[in-house]
Amino acid sequence: KEVETQQKLANVVVLATGGTIAGAGASAANSATYQAAKVGIEQLIAAVPQLSELANVRGEQVMQIASESITNDNLLQLGRRVAELADSKDVDGIVITHGTDTLEETAYFLNLVEKTDKPIIVVGSMRPGTAMSADGMLNLYNAVAVASSKDARGKGVLVTMNDEIQSGRDVSKMINIKTEAFKSAWGPLGMVVEGKSYWFRLPSKRHTMDSEFDIKNIQSLPDVEIAYSYGNVGDTAYKALAQSGAKAIIHAGTGNGSVSSRVVPALQALRKDGVQIIRSSHVNAGGFVLRNAEQPDDKYDWVVAHDLNPQKARILAMVALTKTNDSKELQRMFWEY
Numbered sequence: 001k002e003v004e005t006q007q008k009l010a011n012v013v014v015l016a017t018g019g020t021i022a023g024a025g026a027s028a029a030n031s032a033t034y035q036a037a038k039v040g041i042e043q044l045i046a047a048v049p050q051l052s053e054l055a056n057v058r059g060e061q062v063m064q065i066a067s068e069s070i071t072n073d074n075l076l077q078l079g080r081r082v083a084e085l086a087d088s089k090d091v092d093g094i095v096i097t098h099g100t101d102t103l104e105e106t107a108y109f110l111n112l113v114e115k116t117d118k119p120i121i122v123v124g125s126m127r128p129g130t131a132m133s134a135d136g137m138l139n140l141y142n143a144v145a146v147a148s149s150k151d152a153r154g155k156g157v158l159v160t161m162n163d164e165i166q167s168g169r170d171v172s173k174m175i176n177i178k179t180e181a182f183k184s185a186w187g188p189l190g191m192v193v194e195g196k197s198y199w200f201r202l203p204s205k206r207h208t209m210d211s212e213f214d215i216k217n218i219q220s221l222p223d224v225e226i227a228y229s230y231g232n233v234g235d236t237a238y239k240a241l242a243q244s245g246a247k248a249i250i251h252a253g254t255g256n257g258s259v260s261s262r263v264v265p266a267l268q269a270l271r272k273d274g275v276q277i278i279r280s281s282h283v284n285a286g287g288f289v290l291r292n293a294e295q296p297d298d299k300y301d302w303v304v305a306h307d308l309n310p311q312k313a314r315i316l317a318m319v320a321l322t323k324t325n326d327s328k329e330l331q332r333m334f335w336e337y
């Protein structure tokens with residue numbers, strides 16, 4: 001009987017990378033003071049015995065870090081392991097446990113470069129497992145539930161936090177002190193309740209199977225950096241980033257990706273020197289940058305990041321630059337992905 005149930009259940013691999021979901025604090029009252037990336041994957045899986053009712057689950061510790069310290073090499077390492085597993089006949093779905101600080105970047109990266117329609121779910125928690133009302137167990141349970149469901153196939157990389165199923169492209173950490181931390185300007189794709197998924201909408205941007213990018217063809221990622229804008233900003237950071245070798249600079253602009261008159265000449269000059277200038281917005285609830293509105297992008301040969309926040313724009317720019325350095329092509333990619 002047991003063998004029969006195992007055969008019916010999906011095979012899900014949980015790739016652990018660290019974060020608060022693997023965090024531990026000194027007391028149950030420590031919801032915010034703790035060390036991230038302490039608990040190993042076997043212990044995380046063992047803490048939720050109900051996972052075995054959803055899927056045949058096995059874990060792999062890919063790395064053990066707090067996600068603010070993730071590097072491009074870490075992204076590539078994780079991306080390659082996901083691709084290997086996705087190619088394997090006995091894997092039906094993949095879950096990645098991840099710190100929440102850069103979870104949205106990793107989820108978007110995988111969404112761009114994994115050529116599979118198998119569910120890939122990225123999940124984290126806002127409280128360590130040692131805290132009262134820790135959210136990691138349920139988030140992980142929900143991630144495995146979605147990863148083992150046939151309905152989740154072909155929907156791109158997904159994020160399950162706070163009972164919602166979000167698109168890895170759209171979702172962003174909006175607040176760092178609530179368990180309701182992850183939001184998308186365009187709303188969640190669905191809900192997961194007691195292990196069952198309920199879907200409401202589909203992503204319309206290109207992803208995974210429909211993407212022109214493939215992790216198997218990416219050897220390294222180019223240097224793309226972000227400069228933040230605010231009142232009284234100067235051009236020092238932009239120039240320094242270019243000097244240190246940035247191939248593209250994401251302008252984390254105010255409002256509609258607007259650029260201070262004190263910064264415009266430097267960005268014009270950097271573009272002439274071959275650096276790609278990509279205008280994004282750091283507006284909290286979701287920026288939306290329009291081409292040629294705040295700045296004459298056609299004239300300056302700049303790119304706009306559409307609705308991608310600066311950190312997501314950095315991910316797409318790195319991946320796009322592995323294929324082209326043509327600003328028109330980059331702009332097409334920013335509209336399509």
Ligand SMILES: NC(=O)C[C@H](N)C(=O)O
Binds near residue numbers: 036067
């Ligand atoms: N909630 C978290 O996971 C935050 C942690 N600093 C991390 O990203 O690893």
